[in-house]
Amino acid sequence: MKVNRITTISGLFAVALLLGACSSVSGPQTLSVGESTGSIIYGVGAEFDPHFLSQNVVKDDESKAEDWDSVIVRRLDMMKPSMFRAMVLTPWYEPENDNDDPDVIDWSRFTFDTPEMQSLYAELDYAETRGVKVILTLWGASIGNWLAGENNGNWVVAPGDYEEWAENFSALIQYLIGEKHYTCIKQITPVNEPDWEYFMDGKAGPSSEYIKMCRILDERFRSDGIRDKVAFNLSDNSDGGTGTHRYLRDCVKEMAGITDIFNSHTYIFGYETPNKTVLKWEKKNAALAAKAGKGHIVGEFGGNQCTGAARQRDIDWYDRGVLMVRTAVNALNAGAVGVSYWNLIDQNYNKNGDYESMQQLGLWRYVKSAYSTEPYYDSIPCDYSLRPQYYSYSLLTQFIRPGARVFPLDAKDQYIAATAVLNDDGTWVYVIANQTDSDRSYVIANDSVVGDFSLYRYTENELPSDDSMLPVVQTMTAGTDGLSVESPAKSVVVLVMNPHD
Numbered sequence: 098m099k100v101n102r103i104t105t106i107s108g109l110f111a112v113a114l115l116l117g118a119c120s121s122v123s124g125p126q127t128l129s130v131g132e133s134t135g136s137i138i139y140g141v142g143a144e145f146d147p148h149f150l151s152q153n154v155v156k157d158d159e160s161k162a163e164d165w166d167s168v169i170v171r172r173l174d175m176m177k178p179s180m181f182r183a184m185v186l187t188p189w190y191e192p193e194n195d196n197d198d199p200d201v202i203d204w205s206r207f208t209f210d211t212p213e214m215q216s217l218y219a220e221l222d223y224a225e226t227r228g229v230k231v232i233l234t235l236w237g238a239s240i241g242n243w244l245a246g247e248n249n250g251n252w253v254v255a256p257g258d259y260e261e262w263a264e265n266f267s268a269l270i271q272y273l274i275g276e277k278h279y280t281c282i283k284q285i286t287p288v289n290e291p292d293w294e295y296f297m298d299g300k301a302g303p304s305s306e307y308i309k310m311c312r313i314l315d316e317r318f319r320s321d322g323i324r325d326k327v328a329f330n331l332s333d334n335s336d337g338g339t340g341t342h343r344y345l346r347d348c349v350k351e352m353a354g355i356t357d358i359f360n361s362h363t364y365i366f367g368y369e370t371p372n373k374t375v376l377k378w379e380k381k382n383a384a385l386a387a388k389a390g391k392g393h394i395v396g397e398f399g400g401n402q403c404t405g406a407a408r409q410r411d412i413d414w415y416d417r418g419v420l421m422v423r424t425a426v427n428a429l430n431a432g433a434v435g436v437s438y439w440n441l442i443d444q445n446y447n448k449n450g451d452y453e454s455m456q457q458l459g460l461w462r463y464v465k466s467a468y469s470t471e472p473y474y475d476s477i478p479c480d481y482s483l484r485p486q487y488y489s490y491s492l493l494t495q496f497i498r499p500g501a502r503v504f505p506l507d508a509k510d511q512y513i514a515a516t517a518v519l520n521d522d523g524t525w526v527y528v529i530a531n532q533t534d535s536d537r538s539y540v541i542a543n544d545s546v547v548g549d550f551s552l553y554r555y556t557e558n559e560l561p562s563d564d565s566m567l568p569v570v571q572t573m574t575a576g577t578d579g580l581s582v583e584s585p586a587k588s589v590v591v592l593v594m595n596p597h598d
Contacts, residue, residue, distance in 0.1 A: 125538035125581060128506040130517045130546075134432045136383070136392060138501040138518075139358070140180025140230050141425070141493050143460070144397060144440035147183060151216035152448040159464045159480065168481045169442065170223060172461070175566050178494040181224060182232045182396060182437045184289070186253070187244050189213035190272075191265050194243050199260035202268050209272055221273070224281040230499070232330055232396070232437075233273075234286040235266050255288060259310045262287070263317035270318070274326050284330040286396075287314055290362060292334045292344040304347040315355040328357035333396060336363045340378050345385050353389030358434070360396035366424055367401035368416065368532065371511035375427035383432030392434035398424055399439045399458060407456045413473070415557045415587075416532070418489035422555075422589045423530035425493055426514040430505035438490055443467075460487040461564075488567050489555040492591045495566065496526045506541070513584070517543065524594040525550075531584045541592075542579040548594055549574050552582070555589035 149169065153160050195206035208214070224231050237253030238245040244265060246257030256262035266287060273279050291307040311331055318324040331352055334344040345361055361382050366375050379395065386393035400420060402410040411417045425436045442459035452470065455463070462468065464480040500521030508515045512533050518526040527541055527550075551569045561567065573580060573592065584590050 125540045126509060127579070128508065128515055128517075128539050128541045130504045130506065130541065130543040133502045133504045133519075134383075134430065136429075136432050136434045136503060138429070138497060138499055138503065139392065139394060139435040140178075140499050141436055141497045142178035142180030142182070142229070143438040143490075143494075145181040145183055145220060145442075146440065146444070146446070147185075147213070147217040147220045148444045148446055149216065149442070150219055151212040152445045153463065155212070155448050156445060159466050164481070165219065172487075172564060173223065174227070175564075176491045176494045177227075178229060179499050180230045180232065180435060180437060181220070181441075182234060182286075183217070183220060184234055184236045185217065185269065186213070186236055186239055187265055188239050188242050189217070190269060191244075192242070194261065195264075195268075199258070199264045202264060202271075204268075207268060207272070218277070221277075221279050221281060225279055229281060230283040231279075231281045232284040232286060233270075233282050233327075234289055234333070235269070236289045238262070253289070255291070255306070256310070259313045260317075262310065263314045266314060267317050267321045267323065270323055270327060271321060274323065282327060284328045284358065286330045286333050286360070287311060288333070290333060290335045292337065304344050304351070308348065308351045311352055312355060329355060330358050330360055330394070330396070331356045332359045332361060334361050336361060336365055336378070338365065340365055342381050342385060345382060349385045349389050349391075353391070356389065356391060358392050358394060359386040359389075360394040362397035362439075363395065364397075364399050364403055365401050366398075368411075368420055370401070372423070372427050372514055373511060375424060376431045379428045379431035379433050387432075393432070394435040394437065395425075395428045395433050396437055397439045398428070398436060400424075407454065407458070409458055412458060413484055415485045417484075418486035418555055419530055419532050419587055419589055421486050422489050422493060422528070423512070423514040423532055425490075426516050426528055426530055429497075429503045429518075430514070430516050436493075460484055460490060483564055485555075485557075485560060487564075488560055489589045491566055492553055492555065492589060493528070496520075496591060496593050498522075501526075508537070508539070510537075513537065515539075517541070522596070524596060525592075526594070527580070527582070527590075527592040529582070529584045529590045531586060531588050531590070534586045536586050537584040539582050539584060540579040541575070541582060543575070545577050546594075547575050547577060548597070550580060550592040550594050553591040553593065554585070556585055557587070 154162050189211050190207050190209050195203040238256045244256045246255045332345045332348040383393045428436050443457045443463040445455050461481050461483045465477045468474050497518050498520045502519045504517040506515035513531045515529045550573050552571050553567045554570045
């Protein structure tokens with residue numbers, strides 16, 4: 098499935114890219130591997146909300162249940178993500194209040210066999226068999242659901258009763274871990290982006306109510322004997338559209354004792370954003386979390402070309418594949434312990450929703466017929482066609498593994514991000530995301546690390562004609578004087594150390 102570049106970069110962003118390019122440097126530049134960030138990588142993955150089987154397949158629009166195995170599972174097996182962030186909604190399993198006593202669970206009133214829950218089980222089954230860590234996020238109380246508070250919102254809001262919310266979430270985790278025996282659910286997050294959902298006035302609001310809710314949730318999990326079964330991944334704040342750290346700062350200050358890890362989201366960085374801006378944002382996040390002795394994950398990230406919650410103007414651009422890797426590399430270089438791209442696939446979050454509501458920020462598209470009203474429809478080669486960033490981001494999911502340590506590299510250019518990663522098995526991975534219009538030459542110097550490296554390269558004219566991963570371009574040998582590598586303009590180059598015999 099050859100992916101064509103359907104949309105071209107506007108003049109504005111072309112200028113931004115040219116500004117990012119600096120004059121050619123004579124001779125190769127040395128990239129020296131120095132000190133690590135001190136962070137241990139938790140995972141590199143994507144948002145994977147469980148809607149495909151319960152919302153897409155039932156729309157009668159040419160998708161089939163068997164596409165789960167033949168497309169989604171097959172591609173995931175090639176990508177090898179180590180982390181999923183997955184949504185859950187309360188009506189899926191408790192459409193009506195089980196009873197009026199939040200301290201007593203009436204299990205007979207729960208609906209753990211709904212199509213939505215079956216879709217969730219399919220995702221958890223995959224994660225369980227492949228060793229993928231799942232961050233389960235109870236997205237919020239659905240509008241019209243008995244748990245919804247009086248907040249204004251589009252489709253999910255803050256719960257109106259924190260005790261009932263805690264009972265609801267506890268019941269879900271007790272069932273998934275105690276009855277279904279899933280061990281892949283490593284972390285839970287209550288309420289997506291609470292700085293928006295609690296205060297829908299367009300500003301990141303005070304965090305006092307969220308903190309209160311999380312404390313009640315912690316107490317409930319402890320009383321039900323499941324607090325040690327999952328880590329609490331809290332804050333989950335957006336960047337407020339401006340890169341603010343206020344919400345995270347409040348959460349760190351008030352919830353250090355009940356939080357196991359913190360996370361924040363961002364959609365404010367783009368082609369014109371220099372590395373230093375991304376680094377500054379995430380270094381502040383990581384430093385705040387470190388005050389509580391915790392790590393920080395970039396729980397959602399994308400670009401800044403947003404046109405509503407379900408679209409970004411550059412989603413089909415080849416260049417986005419470089420930008421997403423550059424953003425992720427900067428986050429890891431700044432001390433993040435993980436990154437999760439929004440999101441894995443295009444899909445419907447509501448089977449009754451119209452085309453405009455379909456989430457279209459995936460690494461690949463949905464069935465071709467769903468895009469029939471688009472001017473680029475004839476350019477789509479087939480169902481589930483790939484976007485270029487599928488190939489570039491997969492270089493990170495495949496080769497940066499949990500337990501790895503990150504050693505930032507300085508490419509001396511604000512639009513080239515580079516890093517060295519030491520995996521737990523002793524193998525090194527080098528990543529260079531060159532967003533400029535200039536080819537560059539480097540020598541990676543790494544304390545006499547010698548051995549053979551496989552070189553992978555994301556360039557526009559070398560994308561596979563099918564959905565296979567990018568192939569090894571060549572094998573290179575690192576000597577005691579370093580490893581020489583060429584970084585073409587607008588490319589991602591990844592070098593992976595071959596295991597010792």
